[in-house]
Amino acid sequence: MEGMLGTPEATRLLRTTQLRVTRPRVSVLEQLQHHPHSDVDTVAQLVRAELGKVSTQAVYDVLKALTSAGLVRRIEPAGSPARYEIRVGDNHHHVVCRACGEISDVECAVGERPCLHASNDHGYVIDEAEVIYWGVCPACQVTGEVVDEPRTDAQLRAEPAQRHTK
Ligand SMILES: [Zn+2]
Ligand SMILES: [Zn+2]
Numbered sequence: 006m007e008g009m010l011g012t013p014e015a016t017r018l019l020r021t022t023q024l025r026v027t028r029p030r031v032s033v034l035e036q037l038q039h040h041p042h043s044d045v046d047t048v049a050q051l052v053r054a055e056l057g058k059v060s061t062q063a064v065y066d067v068l069k070a071l072t073s074a075g076l077v078r079r080i081e082p083a084g085s086p087a088r089y090e091i092r093v094g095d096n097h098h099h100v101v102c103r104a105c106g107e108i109s110d111v112e113c114a115v116g117e118r119p120c121l122h123a124s125n126d127h128g129y130v131i132d133e134a135e136v137i138y139w140g141v142c143p144a145c146q147v148t149g150e151v152v153d154e155p156r157t158d159a160q161l162r163a164e165p166a167q168r169h170t171k
Pocket of ligand 2: 041042090092097098099109110
């Protein structure tokens with residue numbers, strides 16, 4: 006299957022960094038290949054199923070090291086624990102289901118950072134716009150899952166007003 010990571014590929018990726026190749030690191034990369042956008046608990050369960058006794062803290066440390074090394078991307082949709090994926094470096098966005106929290110990849114709208122241009126950059130050199138699309142996934146549309154408190158982008162709109170300007 007194209008794009009399958011497999012142990013040799015995970016090992017090769019680790020060798021491109023300063024990180025030592027360890028079984029937990031290889032396993033975490035493999036699990037994220039098959040289960041993108043997993044949170045630390047999910048990754049820990051998957052790693053334990055493969056390697057046996059590995060603590061959630063150890064998996065968290067592995068994820069942190071892999072993220073620092075640039076092999077893993079960490080995303081934090083509002084109201085959700087941090088999620089991890091190995092698709093890095095392409096500035097893709099995410100669409101999140103308001104009802105069940107399911108996350109899918111969306112290609113970058115423009116194709117490169119920062120994707121959106123700020124109407125006022127306040128003199129900053131802006132290199133990223135964090136874009137998250139919110140909606141209801143196909144499965145939840147079918148079950149008619151009720152979304153009692155839809156998140157709005159009111160927070161986003163309110164932000165510039167709260168910003169302190171000198
Ligand atoms: Zn859903
Ligand atoms: Zn993604």
